[in-house]
Amino acid sequence: MQDSHARVYAAIAAIPPGRVASYGAIAARAGLPGRARLVGKLLGEVPDGVELPWFRVLRSSGEIALPKGSRGFREQVRRLHAEGVEVKNGRVALSAFGLDANLDRALWGMP
């Protein structure tokens, strides 16, 4: 197991329920700035059954990365909904559910 892999897994596991983060943000949190593709690659290799909130990881645009309509796509939408994350047209509003966005809101107070 590569150290970089473990750090990425840890960063993903650290996303709180009800929130989401982008591939790039995960990479950065794992100490690997600019390596969003590595995050995507690792997620693609994680077998089913492994404990990891992969569904809380989205593109920087807020869109679900998996092909729309695919099995994984539907699964991701279902699990996000189960946590109260709103998904519209395969997309989540990062301004409302993004990890850092929520931190900023807490510091500034509710708009």
Place this chain on the structure above:
DNA sequence: TACTTGACCGTAT
């Protein structure tokens, strides 16, 4: 070894 692929990203046009 060389080239291609891919759950990506930011900037520019």
Place this chain on the structure above:
DNA sequence: CATACGGCCAAGT
């Protein structure tokens, strides 16, 4: 909104 471009890099051919 869509296309293009350059970065990134592990794996597979």
